[in-house]
C-alpha cells in the first residue's frame with residue numbers, strides 16, 4: 530500500500546512498540562525501530578522481517594536530545610523524509626505512595642516520558658514542516674487522564690503528553706501535520722506477563738479496573754496507533770484515543 534512511507538517508532542524493542550512495528554510492516558510501511566541497546570538489533574530485525582522486509586534499526590536513548598536530533602537527521606537523509614513518528618518509548622517507576630517515592634525515579638520518568646517525547650516531536654517537526662505533511666502519535670495512559678493512586682508520578686508525566694499533543698496539534702494543523710495520542714488501559718505486555726508469572730501482579734485483579742474485566746493486548750493498542758497515524762485520516766488531529774476496556778467511560 531505505502532511502500533514509500535517511513536515510520537519511526539521509538540522503543541520498538543518490545544511491548545506496544547514492537548507490536549506497532551508489526552502493524553505498520555503488515556501495511557507495507559518502511560519501519561524504523563529503536564532501542565538503547567545495539568545488541569538487540571539482530572534478533573529483533575530477524576523476528577520483524579517475518580512480517581515485512583523493510584525494517585531498520587537505530588540505537589537511540591530519547592533522553593539525549595543530541596542523539597534524537599542525529600537519528601532523525603540520518604533517517605531523513607537515508608530515507609528522504611519522515612512521514613510518521615510514534616513516540617512510544619516510556620517507563621513507569623516508583624509505583625507507591627507519593628511520600629514513599631524516589632525523586633530520582635520521577636526525574637527519570639520526566640526525562641524519558643516528557644522530555645523524550647518533546648525532543649522527538651521537536652526534531653521530527655522540523656522535517657515534517659519542510660515536507661508540509663506528517664503525522665505524530667504520542668502514548669499517554671489512563672493514568673494521565675484520571676487520578677490513579679500509586680501511579681501519581683507516572684500519571685503526571687502522561688498528563689503532560691496530553692498537553693503536548695493537543696497544543697502542538699493546533700500549532701501544526703494548518704501545516705498539514707496531524708498530532709494525536711492513544712491512552713491505553715493496562716496492557717498485557719511481556720513485562721506484565723513476567724509480573725503475573727512471579728505473582729507480583731494478579732491478572733484478574735488488574736483486569737477488573739476495566740469494565741470489560743480483561744486486560745488490553747498490544748495488538749489492541751497497535752491497531753489504534755495505526756488508525757490515528759495513517760494518511761487515510763487527514764481530518765483527525767488533536768484527538769486522544771482511549772483504548773481502555775471502558776475505563777474512562779466510568
Ligand SMILES: NC(=O)c1ccc[n+]([C@@H]2O[C@H](COP(=O)([O-])OP(=O)(O)OC[C@H]3O[C@@H](n4cnc5c(N)ncnc54)[C@H](OP(=O)(O)O)[C@@H]3O)[C@@H](O)[C@H]2O)c1
Nearest residue numbers: 540542543544545564565590591617618619670713715716
Ligand atoms: N503497558 C501498559 O499497560 C501501558 C499502559 C499505558 C501506557 N503505556 C505506555 O506505552 C508505551 C510502551 O509501553 P510498554 O508497556 O510497551 O513498555 P515496555 O514493554 O516496558 O517497553 C518500553 C520500550 O521503551 C524503550 N525505552 C525505554 N526507555 C527508553 C529511552 N530512554 N530511550 C529510548 N527508548 C527507551 C524500551 O527500549 P530499550 O529498553 O530496548 O531501549 C522499550 O522498547 C510507554 O510509553 C508506556 O508508558 C503502557
